[in-house]
Amino acid sequence: MTELTCIGCPLGCRLTVDEENDYAVTGNSCKKGAEYGKNELKNPTRVLTTTVNAEGGIHGRCPVRTEAPIPKAMLFDAMKVLSEVTVKAPVKCGETVLEDILGTGVNVIATRDL
Amino acid sequence: MYELAVIGGGPAGLAAAYSAYQNGLRNIVILERDKELGGILNQCIHNGFGLHRFKEELSGPEYAHRFIEMLKDTSVEVRLDTMVIEITDDKKIFINSPKGYECIEAQSIVLSMGCRERTRGAISIPGTRPSGVFTAGAAQRYLNMEGLMAGKRVVILGSGDIGLIMARRMTLEGAKVLACVELMPYSGGLTRNIVQCLDDFGIPLYLSHTVTEIRGDKRLEGITVMKVDENRQPIEGTEMDFDCDTLLLSVGLIPENELTREAGIAMDPKTNGAFVFENMETSIEGIFACGNAVHVHDLVDFVSAESERAGAAAAEYVKNGASDSEVIEIVNGADVGYTVPQKLHRNTKAEKIDVFFRVRRVFSKSRVVVSSGDTEIAVFKKAFMVPGEMQHLVIPTDKLRDFDTITVTAQEA
Numbered sequence: 001m002t003e004l005t006c007i008g009c010p011l012g013c014r015l016t017v018d019e020e021n022d023y024a025v026t027g028n029s030c031k032k033g034a035e036y037g038k039n040e041l042k043n044p045t046r047v048l049t050t051t052v053n054a055e056g057g058i059h060g061r062c063p064v065r066t067e068a069p070i071p072k073a074m075l076f077d078a079m080k081v082l083s084e085v086t087v088k089a090p091v092k093c094g095e096t097v098l099e100d101i102l103g104t105g106v107n108v109i110a111t112r113d114l
Numbered sequence: 115m116y117e118l119a120v121i122g123g124g125p126a127g128l129a130a131a132y133s134a135y136q137n138g139l140r141n142i143v144i145l146e147r148d149k150e151l152g153g154i155l156n157q158c159i160h161n162g163f164g165l166h167r168f169k170e171e172l173s174g175p176e177y178a179h180r181f182i183e184m185l186k187d188t189s190v191e192v193r194l195d196t197m198v199i200e201i202t203d204d205k206k207i208f209i210n211s212p213k214g215y216e217c218i219e220a221q222s223i224v225l226s227m228g229c230r231e232r233t234r235g236a237i238s239i240p241g242t243r244p245s246g247v248f249t250a251g252a253a254q255r256y257l258n259m260e261g262l263m264a265g266k267r268v269v270i271l272g273s274g275d276i277g278l279i280m281a282r283r284m285t286l287e288g289a290k291v292l293a294c295v296e297l298m299p300y301s302g303g304l305t306r307n308i309v310q311c312l313d314d315f316g317i318p319l320y321l322s323h324t325v326t327e328i329r330g331d332k333r334l335e336g337i338t339v340m341k342v343d344e345n346r347q348p349i350e351g352t353e354m355d356f357d358c359d360t361l362l363l364s365v366g367l368i369p370e371n372e373l374t375r376e377a378g379i380a381m382d383p384k385t386n387g388a389f390v391f392e393n394m395e396t397s398i399e400g401i402f403a404c405g406n407a408v409h410v411h412d413l414v415d416f417v418s419a420e421s422e423r424a425g426a427a428a429a430e431y432v433k434n435g436a437s438d439s440e441v442i443e444i445v446n447g448a449d450v451g452y453t454v455p456q457k458l459h460r461n462t463k464a465e466k467i468d469v470f471f472r473v474r475r476v477f478s479k480s481r482v483v484v485s486s487g488d489t490e491i492a493v494f495k496k497a498f499m500v501p502g503e504m505q506h507l508v509i510p511t512d513k514l515r516d517f518d519t520i521t522v523t524a525q526e527a
Contacts, residue, residue: 049173
């Protein structure tokens with residue numbers, strides 16, 4: 001049994017995960033919690049948010065995020081990859097700035113117009 | 115003359131302006147001092163915004179973008195690089211913009227100036243005054259908008275959400291975050307942020323600790339942290355020294371209300387914001403306030419909802435004039451730090467009243483009692499309440515109309 005705090009939303013439910021019982025989750029108040037509890041022990045993932053270099057806009061940085069969570073262990077490698085990326089204005093909110101980061105199948109998107 | 119002038123183009127101002135438009139006003143202006151709309155959301159690049167409203171986890175800029183896009187299809191005028199210098203009780207607004215100094219007039223005003231961070235001066239940390247001591251939000255702006263790192267070895271004082279978010283952000287960008295230090299025995303931030311910003315990166319959280327000395331001549335060289343007793347006084351012999359070049363302060367936010375005070379609007383010393391009615395009207399008819407200028411929120415979704423009420427009420431005021439109503443007062447009972455609103459119009463058309471408050475201490479299983487004298491009007495069960503999380507009650511208005519004062523009390527179940 002492992003106790004966790006769900007990060008699915010600001011409620012922060014206190015979860016108990018039973019590894020010996022197919023990672024059954026209790027203490028959650030929604031489906032997200034059950035999923036989070038299971039994943040957190042088997043393959044923890046996070047959405048990465050950061051900025052990339054930007055040229056020609058009103059700011060020199062453009063905020064970006066992974067469109068879906070990526071493995072937690074890859075966060076620092078993903079930061080390294082994104083430190084090499086430069087976008088040129090005009091950028092549209094939601095536009096892909098990098099496809100399939102580190103072979104995860106997850107795209108990195110801009111999170112503002114620039 | 116404008117029908118409505120909105121002061122500040124952050125999440126509160128955007129939602130208020132859009133709501134006033136939806137409720138029939140066409141001659142609306144947003145006055146924003148920055149070079150773009152969006153306010154603090156522009157630097158809050160982390161995700162987690164908009165779960166209530168959009169059922170998605172957006173980043174701050176994306177959340178702002180949604181509202182900015184909605185406004186594009188309206189007649190709402192946006193004036194950027196425009197600083198409001200003064201407002202008066204007869205709704206004259208003195209501004210300075212690239213066009214110069216001018217006075218504009220409006221039939222109604224929404225105050226949505228947001229809040230500011232408390233600084234080192236507000237908490238009086240002893241020691242020298244080197245560079246390297248930042249508020250967490252200032253460091254966030256440098257990093258996320260200007261691309262500048264505040265430092266390399268970082269300690270964070272205060273466990274408010276901005277501090278926690280910056281612990282993760284600085285770590286991802288290559289800094290070593292040595293510790294997060296919190297004066298109180300509990301965290302001031304959301305639990306999910308403790309997990310995903312500190313625990314994920316092995317950053318220790320020292321509860322009931324504070325910074326007792328700052329060292330360094332030109333640049334910060336180190337700090338001393340000590341454990342505190344139940345009266346928040348440092349305990350001799352518990353000194354820990356940290357070699358760090360950066361100290362980030364996440365020690366609270368103060369609603370920004372210079373304009374409000376100068377206009378003579380009645381202020382609530384508990385929130386540092388204006389006293390407001392259920393429709394977010396202040397003590398001056400036709401002037402409304404919303405968002406972090408009224409009280410500091412945890413979640414932008416609640417800012418947007420509150421600001422929509424303010425915008426709708428401004429539209430109602432412009433169309434139908436002031437509400438001529440008796441007043442019901444909301445009183446803070448035991449362990450309730452403040453409530454918003456503080457007053458109700460007895461004849462309000464709203465069927466339900468949203469009451470927001472913060473508790474003064476940590477509660478496990480508890481109940482919130484709404485009462486008047488010996489009459490219990492409503493009881494809400496809560497599994498868990500902490501001062502760091504804003505509480506929200508929805509009360510049917512008809513249950514309240516017969517009373518002159520209503521008390522909100524927090525109790526152990």
